[in-house]
Structures are given as structure tokens and as C-alpha cells.
Amino acid sequence: MIKKRVVLTFPKEAVEQPVTYRLIKDYDLMINILSAKIDPNEEGRLVVEISGKKANLHSGLNYLKELGVTIQPLAQDVRWNEEKCTHCTACIPLCPSHALSIDRTGMKVSFDSERCIVCGLCLKACPYQAMEILF
């Protein structure tokens, strides 16, 4: 059993495909949708946590590739530029997964990319443009 967090970018043509259904039904994978933006006739983006047997995961991802879906690991997606961060903590109450957190003694902010669900709320909250989203 392995687990992977990935960002799936769909070309226009693949947006109508019921990929989540296929991954569950045909490849016996567990899908946890973290964030989704899919409009008809436009490029779509799905952030998911996929877990299952290694072989199933491998073939599931191959199926997506064949559809033209681009697969990127999630950790690369939101970046905390520490040198720009002033530790003001404006992002803290908005981060739903506590990927951004504070050590209350020193009042220093830190970012745990493993916990990030790429919701993008921190980008709007950060006054110093220290948070960056990469697609």
C-alpha cells in the first residue's frame, strides 16, 4: 500500500472523462480529492491523494498519462520563500491543513509541504508575496 499526492492537469479534451471513477473502479485505488477546478472546454486541475497497491497505482497513473493528463508531485506546487517571509502570521488562521504553523515561543512561521492541500488561501493572505503557487 503506497500513497501519493499529485496535481493532475487535464487538457480540454480529457475534462469530460470520469477519471476518478475509473481509478477507483478499474484500478482499485483510493482517491481523496484535495482541490478541484474543472470547467467544460477548459483546462482542468485536480489535486488528489491516491493510495493503493504499488502496481495498481502505477497502472492507474499510466492510464491518466495516456489520456494526456500531466502528473506532478504535489510538494512542488506551493512554495514558501522563507527569505521573503517576515513571520507576521497573517496566513496562519487561514491555512486549513495547518501546513503553515507557528512555534509559539519564538513566534516563527514554518511550512510543511506534506500537509499542504494547495487551496491557495495563503497566497491571498501573504502581504510579502512569500507564498508562490507553481503549476
Added chain:
Amino acid sequence: MAKTIAEINERIKKGEAVVVTAEEIIDLVGKKGVKQAAKEVDVVTTGTFGPMCSSGAYFNFGHSRPKIKAQKVWLNDVLAYAGIAAVDVYLGATELSKDDPANTIYPGTFKYGGGHVIEELVAGKDIRMKAISYGTDCYPRKELKTWINIKDLNEAVLFNPRNAYQNYPVAVNLSNKVIYTYMGVLQPKLGNANYCSAGQLSPLLNDPLYLTIGLGTRIFLGGGTGYVVWQGTQHNPGVLRGENDVPRTLAGTLALLGDLKLMKPEWLRGVSITGYGVTLAVGIGVPIPILNEKICRYTAVKDEEIYTQVVDYSYPPTREGSLAEVNYAQLKSGQIIVDGKEVATGGISSYVKAREIARTLKEWITKGEFLLTEPVQNLPSIDSDISFKPLKERPLGGTIYD
């Protein structure tokens, strides 16, 4: 046993002065008592770092050949005020870029503006300048486009009409939709609460009645040295205060000035506030001479003894006035209670940076690089007749300004 600033300066010059930060004095007074601490300590250093919208810089960029009476000036496409002498301009922190769509695409991102130009200027980067004019016999040139750099400017002075607010209300949103304010993103129905003060490290909270901070006080400003030059705009000493004399809402402010050429970009940062605009975050540190026990007691104020009000920032406000009174220890714990609900808190002011400023100023004084000044005039305090008045609108009538 009272001390004078002159005596403290003598000790600073000899490298004998005892300097502690506004955090350290709390422990010291706790251990030794006010009387002993006041005897031992010469100076307490404070610090604050956060967006301070009433900030800007003026400078003189020198005369071109032929000369231009610069009437309108843009720096990296940000308009500077040129309605003063020929090549003097004032660049305000909140001025937007020429083509910024502002909130037409709501909420606007406000990526670049006056505050960012000041940060880049201080960082020594070249800045694009465009100036236009109508031409006169003595200033015939009508257009000028050139790169400028801070090192070539004749004078470059940071001049902030209102900084270092003494306390600030906490912002929440009681409405049903997200709002984008100068206090940050506020989620609906008490989704979060944002505060903006360094609390126990903040300059004016350590000298609540302005006994030592006055006109001419030398300070840490933007990584260099500056001065308090007047009370800030909206200075309002007569508000509700606690038994410790600390205001329980926004009160005093400072007007500050200093040589921009000696400042550093890490202490003057351009700020982009979603849905609101641009501004400048300023680092300020004020030294407080411990002249007597009363001043010492004031500097030992702790976060749990500094109160502020929680206010609804939605418009029209769902409820007017204070929703709750909380202290900075609660705010910094990450959660406060409003209407019986636990609300997560976020800061706008950086405590980490405030602490670094207080420590830096302590180091400067300890090394004898920074001497204290005697204020030439005190700031208006609780015995003054100053109050913060709202605008009385008087309709013009007719079609003037239509």
C-alpha cells in the same frame, strides 16, 4: 534615585551602560523588583515591524541639462508628488502602479506600488524615472526619461507622517462573505481575527504617557537611524486606558524621519494587501531611558496586561463598537473567544522582526554606536486638548467639482 539622559550617555560612551530589551526587562523586574531594576538598567529597547501606510520618502534627483521643472514624475510607473520645488518629489507608500487594475478584478492583487519602489531604491537597484513638464524660460525641458539610483540622489529622506500606532483594534468579520481589508483576509462569521501590534515590545506601549519619547528622540528607523519629528497624524492620547496607563484601543502615533541612504531593504518592505492596496512595512525601534522607577515599571508591561478591542470590519457593520476585549497574550496564543466562539488569530505585525529590532538597538547602544537624545518637546499627552475628530461634511451645493 533618578538618572538623567546625559548621565546615561556618559555610561554608553564608556561602554558601561546596562541595556535590556522590553522582553528582558519583564523578567528582570519579576526577579528583582522595580526599585532594583530601575537602579541597574539604563535603557530599555523596543521594536515593531509592520505595514505603516502613512509613510513615504522625499528626494532631490538633481538638475538635468537643460533643466526641467518636473511637474509630474513616475518612478517604475508609480506616480510621485512633484508639486514642490523643481526636482524634489515625495513618493508615497500607498501609491499604485500607473496601470494597476486595482479592484476591477476583485479582489485585486496589488503586486507593486510606492512601498515596493522605496524597498528597491533602498536596495540600491536602478529605478526608471519619467518626468514631464510644461516648459518655462528658466526650465525649458518638457520630458525626461532616465534611470536613477539612490547613491546619485542629493538627498533621500524617509518621512512618515503616521507610524508606530499605540495599540490597534483586532479585526473580525461578522458578515456572510469573505472581506479583504487592510487588516488582511477576514473569513465570514468570525472565521479569523487579525491583530496588529508588537504588544509588550511595541514602542508606545512601553511609554504609555510619552514621558520619554518626544520630538527629537533618536530611534532605529528602517535599519538606520531616524528621529521622532512630531506626533503622528490622528494622535489621540485621551482614549480609555487601563490602571497601568496603557490605552485599551488605538491612541498615540509618531511622525518619523531619517536618512533613507543609511537604511536597509530588510527593514523597509513593500507590502501587497489583497483587495486593499500597496503599502510599506517599516521597522522601528525606540530606546527608553530608565530615568526613574515609574518609567521602569511602564517598560515591564507584559502582553497579558495590554488590552485591545475586537471590532467588526464588515460594511455596514453587523454590530457597532467593541465585540470583546482581549489581551495580547491571548492573541499570541493563537485563539481568542468572541461571542462564545473560539476564533483563530493571525498577525499583521511581525513579532519576530520586532524582537530582532529591539536586540539590534540594544547592541548599537551597548557598543556605544548609538547615543540617546533629550526630547526638545514632549508629545501631547492625556492633559492635552487634542482629540481625533471625524470629518464634518458640508455639502458644496451647485455643480462645483461635478
